[in-house]
Amino acid sequence: MHWVETIPETTTGADRPPRRRRGRISSIEVLCGILLIAILGQSQLQSVLDVPALxxxxxxxxxVCVQALPFLVLGVLISGAIAAFVPARVLRRVLPRRESASVPVAGFAGVALAGCECASVPVARRLIGQGAAPAAALTFLLAAPAVNPIVLVATAVAFPGExxxxxxxxxxxxxxxxxxxxLWAxxxxxxxxxxxxxRRLPEVQGGDRWKTFAETARADLVDAGGFLVLGALVSAAMGVLVPAHWFGVLGEQVVVGIVVMAVLAVVLSLCSEADAxxxxxxxxxxxxxxxVFLVVGPAIDIKLFALQAGTFGRSFALRFAPATFVVAIGCAVxxxxLVLGGVR
Structure with a gap:
């Protein structure tokens, strides 16, 4: 079946994006500034707001921010390098032609090629646009942000005794x-x-590679960093405002705890390098x-649903997202x- 369509590349002056003004402060500088102030001025802030809860x-x-930020930076750098220097056709060439057989290959390819959830969506779109089987592309979309070495190392650091x-x-x-x-196959x-x-996407050529690398890494860091800060704020607020015995109920009511943490993973929309x-x-x-929180989050959350709807269409997202949510919960449990030896 030949359903890939090639689009001629045309560039006009009107199509070119406006140049940025020099000296303009972007959101990444604001984010880094806020984190730096929070780290260096923690003692001063505590003296001004001398409240135990605060x-x-x-x-x-x-x-949470200090522990997760190095992994987040490393992840977005690798994501930018993949977008700029690793053409998606390389993956397409190693995938078996049989759709069902290409699924495990694409899954294990996600182990080697690290990337956050936001980066895996355009990579999967590029794979489909170059003729790869949609089942393989969607498998890579879910595997890359969840089973790559950066995420696994971050999980080991976050859970040193487990x-x-x-x-x-x-x-x-x-x-x-x-x-x-x-299931898709x-x-x-x-x-x-x-x-x-x-439709076929244009490949990055020549001198544009370093520009693509820098822009992709910067954009991913801004997006993921914002979700990291939001997640850290929510985590801090829950630790202060939510009574400890409420979380104790999640241990007593296992099914409720699983459902609550799965929904929380969807709502928080954390980056996979920081959620642990x-x-x-x-x-x-x-x-x-x-x-369950760690498996569901990289598979489907609010930002991923929006990205999937914008990239693959609303009809796709409305079918793929709910199925992924249910499958992720089942696989996590x-x-x-199997590994943890029961509910604990």
């Missing part, structure tokens, strides 16, 4: 990606994907609901029971 909240906020969390997250996330790929339809996502630190900060919550 001291506790500020400590949690700074700790090495099983790393293996459980790897197995749960990889199973989610491959299950969704096989069996029941997916091309008409669910918007026509614009099936937020989950680890919720000390009273058992490991199994935390694992199965991996937790």
């Amino acid at each position: 001291r506790t909240g500020s400590t949690v906020f700074v700790a 090495p099983g969390m790393v293996l459980a997250r790897f197995l749960g996330s990889l199973a989610t990606a491959m299950a969704m790929g096989w 069996r029941w997916g339809k091309l008409e669910w994907i918007a026509e614009r996502a099936l 630190f937020v989950a680890a900060s919720l000390a009273p919550v058992p490991l199994l609901p935390k694992l 199965a991996a937790g029971l």
